[in-house]
Amino acid sequence: MSKRKTAIVVAPGRGTYGKGELGSIARLHGARFGARIADFDAQRRTRGQPTVSELDGAERFSVATHMRGDVAAPLIYTATVLDWLSIDRDRFDVVATLGNSMGWYSALALGGAVSVSDGFRIANAMGLNSQTHGPGGQILMQVVDxxxxxxxxxxxxxxxxxxxxAARPGVGLALSIDLAGMLVFAGNEEGLAALLAEAPPTPGRDPLRLAGHGPFHTPLMYGSADKAQAELPASLFAGPSIPMVDGRGHIWRRFASDPSAIWDYTFGHQILAPYDFARSVEVAVREFAPDVIILPGPGDTLGGAIAQSLIGIGWQGLSDKASFAERQKADPILLSMGRPEQRELVVA
Structure with a gap:
């Protein structure tokens, strides 16, 4: 019998490459994956963009620069996919992949639906395309104690x-991402202002306007979807080699998934409709019953949402933050590669 642990791998989305991650791509991956990084740099250079190496190697982190979509997306994709390639396959049998929002583009490469190089092409293009939208943005609100x-x-x-x-004339507002313990709402400026003024009190952090984010996963992103479909052909896609769970909780299985349907979802529904990350985690753990969940970098901020998704369904007896912390000490179910002590348990 195999001694490998089964694992699902969850690709993080926007907001995960921050000040603490500056320089991490070169430090963690430069020696081993220099050729991959050079390919990504060449793709950026061809488009007249600063390279991943230049951005990761900047003297200081700049919110105005590094949090912008056309910069954040390629940095996050690079960190995620190189962490993915670093996972010790003698210790872990990856049975499914998924992602959060922009992390879906990474999950496509992790699952083999696109090549690693084409995955960067998609993430880089969508970093630009994500800025093609009507006025508006996102607000994060906590719903757990x-x-x-x-x-x-x-x-x-x-x-x-x-x-x-949302029923008022001229107002756009809708759920953007369900993160289990947190909800992200997106809309135009009128909708966001009304939400901040009229929402019931929430625990913990105050409602947070996410810097540099557009009204993602709403119909206000039609411009982004149109550009993506025109620029990124279905010929980039293939059937996955590892099952992928999307933002609806739908499973794209090996040998049973139409590449053109994955393309259509990726540049249609995935951009224009809510992304239910909590449901994707729920479906993945219930369907594939993994021994562990691996969270690649950059950072580890998505760990809380993963844990809250597991708590929401009482996975393996998890009922609250305290029980999750106890489980992590005794027999970690979540391995965050952004944490050095947990990274050592994952990398080859």
Whole structure:
């Protein structure tokens, strides 16, 4: 019997390459994956863009530069896919991949639906395309208490508030991403202002306007979808070699997935409709029953959302933040490659 642990791999999305990650691509991967980085740099150079190496090697982190879509997306993709290639396959049998929002583009490469090189092409193009949208952005709101237990009635109250605001003339507002313990709402400026003014009180952090983010996963992103479909052909796609779970909880299986349908979802529904990350985690763990969940870099900020998704379905007895912390000490179920002590358990 194989001694390998089964694993699902979750690709992070926007907001994960921050000040603490500056220089990490060169430091962690420069020696081993120099040729991969050179390919990514060449793709950027051809488009007249600063290279990944230049951006990762900057003297200091700049919110104005590094958080912009056309910079953040290629940096995050590079860090994620090179971490993926670093996973010790003698210790882990990867049974499925998924991602959060922009992380879906990384998941396509992790799952083999596109090549690593074409995955960078897609992530880089979508970093630019994501800036093609109407006015608006995203607001992050917490719906669990300090021990990651749902606040009774809060989720329902927020959705009712959003529905009321969205029904007003000239207002755009909708769910963008469901992160289990947090909800991201997106819309135009009128919708966002109304939400901040009228939303019921939330625990923990105050509602947060996400810097540099557009109204992702809403119909306000039609310009982005149109550009993607015109620039990125279906011929880049193939059937996955590893099952992929998308932002609806749909599983794209080996030998049973139409590449053109993956293309259509990626540059249609995935851009224009809510991304249910919590459901994708729920489906992945219930369907594939992994021993562990591996979170590649950059960073580890998505770890809380993964844990809250597991708590939401009581996975293996997890019921709150305290029980998750105890499990992590005794027998970690979540291995975050952005944490040095957990990275050592994963890399070859």
């Amino acid at each position: 300090e021990n990651w237990r749902p606040v009774p009635g809060l989720r329902e109250a927020l959705f009712a508030c959003v529905a009321d605001i």
